[in-house]
Amino acid sequence: MTEARPIRSIVIAGGGTAGWMAAAAFARRFERHPISITVVESSAIGIVGVGEATVPGIRDFFRNIGTTATEVMQATNGTAKLGIEFVDWRHDGHRFFHPFGLYGAPSRGVQFHQYWLKMRAAGRETPLSDYCLCTALAQDNLFMPPPEAPQSDLGVFDWAVQFEAAAFARFLAARAKAGGVTHIDAKIEGVELESESGNIAALKLGDGRRIEGDLFIDCTGFRALLIGQTLGASYLDWSHILPCDRAVAMPCARSGPLTPYTRSTALRAGWQWHIPLQSRVGNGYVYSSRHISDDEAAATLRGRLEGEALDEPRLVRFTTGKRSQVWVRNCIALGLASGFIEPLESTSITLIQTGIERLIDFFPDRNFDPALSAEYNRIATQEYERIRDFLLFHYWGNGRHGEPLWDAVRAQELPEDLQRKIDLWRSRGRFVRYLWESFADPSWLSMYVGLGLIPEQYDPMADFFSADDLDSAFAKMREAVAKAKALAMPHERFIAENCRSQIRGE
Ligand SMILES: Cc1cc2nc3c(=O)[nH]c(=O)nc-3n(C[C@H](O)[C@H](O)[C@H](O)COP(=O)(O)OP(=O)(O)OC[C@H]3O[C@@H](n4cnc5c(N)ncnc54)[C@H](O)[C@@H]3O)c2cc1C
Secondary structure (H helix, E strand, O other): OOOOOOOOEEEEEOOOHHHHHHHHHHHHHOOOOOOEEEEEEOOOOOOOOOOOEOOOOHHHHHHHOOOOHHHHHHHHOOEEEOEEEEEOOOOOOOEEEEEOEOOOOOEOOEOHHHHHHHHHHOOOOOOHHHHOHHHHHHHOOEEOOOOOOOOOHHHOEOOEEEOOHHHHHHHHHHHHHHOOOEEEEOOEEEEEEOOOOOOEEEEEEOOOOEEEOOEEEEOOHHHOHHHHHHOOOOEEEOOOOOOOOEEEEOOEOOOOOOOOOEEEEEEOOEEEEEEEOOOOEEEEEEEOOOOOOHHHHHHHHHHHOOOOEOOOOEEEEOOOEEEOOOEEOOEEEOHHHOEEOOHHHOOHHHHHHHHHHHHHHOOOOOOOOHHHHHHHHHHHHHHHHHHHHHHHHHHHOOOOOOOHHHHHHHHOOOOHHHHHHHHHHHHHOOOOOOOOOOOOHHHHHHHHHHOOOOOOOOOHHHHHOOHHHHHHHHHHHHHHHHHHHOOOEEHHHHHHHHOOOOOOOO
């Protein structure tokens, strides 16, 4: 048996969302271990600072580092998020909601949507969203924490948060430092490798210091200073599948209601995000540079702001894809250094979180068993591909005709796994579930139906009940949703009473 050689020091390069999430998580997880944790970042370089919307799993991360969503929202001008409203994706004037919640109640082992399809086929269609409490709350700008013991699936939903990215990084940094993490503000000028193993030995800083470590975490953003520039991990470019390659971001003052959700509006050359925060609204236009110029994209965004612009437009260029390997020798990349898929479903921060959790699960010693990194890399690639395919479905399923970007994405050939998923849905309303998928059946259901992809047949098992039986069962479900909704309060009041920002006026 090889002698274990425990890790004694972790060096995190980069102090954006990824770097400080890793530092806060490691500080908490290794608090009783003799492991030093150091974050090296350059305030002169700064952070990308645009990740403002999350998915519900983020609340597990808050718990794991010993905090709560309420504390985070207070520190970051945060708001609650029940899902995403998609506007104009099917055609101009159409909108639907992707909730973090379930639809209807199953019966006799048959999923609710099969009964809904049966009723639709019988000409007795009601909106699918009528059977989803989460959507009902969002549509009326209401919020409440989910019931702890819901009486049926009708009461099951989840929620995430929306926050100021820079404030979130600051919040995490304060926690990490309080937990013993050392912070160095300096530029990394070079990376020193051990001659024999090829492992990273130290970071060379601009002020002449040399920071040694056993394990290095690359959180240097798109630069990927360690994993890419030093260790040469190649980049899998997926921009031929997901065509957007730029974003322009511009915050504005809020003039509309404080919605408990993110909005995504399809535009001619991409889509616009709208993220309501306590202090402002985050806006951005994610677009394909082949279909619109930077100036035109910025002007389009400016023209669509709901209130006064609070900053100049900020351009971010990106290449959708991921590193072929995110763990090479003694270096693991997290965040933008590991890859980037556009923020259509707010998945980047969740990928940082799962990357950290998996690393803790697969935590190596200084022998760096290649079996660990191989499995870590295999899972990371699958996780990325599943998210890529979910987003790709949003594009492929669009109904915007006569616009070159949207016509092209609709016409493209899909990856085999995604095509199989769609085929099974289309024939019988069946879901195909793959390992490492971040989005479960209700998410796919909302996107399929929202984009108008209705199965040719429903499951014959749904014929157990007559249409008249279902009519009354459906009416009871709608009543149950309305009753549960009556317990909620306006989102704005929930925030004022529970999460009022402690940084307002900064
Ligand atoms: C347009 C856009 C919108 C997005 N929206 C969302 C969203 O809604 N939800 C979501 O989950 N994600 C979103 N993301 C992704 C999200 O912003 C990132 O995943 C997140 O901010 C993590 O970034 P990072 O920490 O990896 O990189 P960065 O924020 O770029 O941080 C890099 C760090 O490395 C440091 N650094 C780099 N080089 C050096 C050097 N030589 N020496 C010292 N330090 C160095 C920098 O100073 C900085 O501290 C979005 C991304 C983009 C581009």
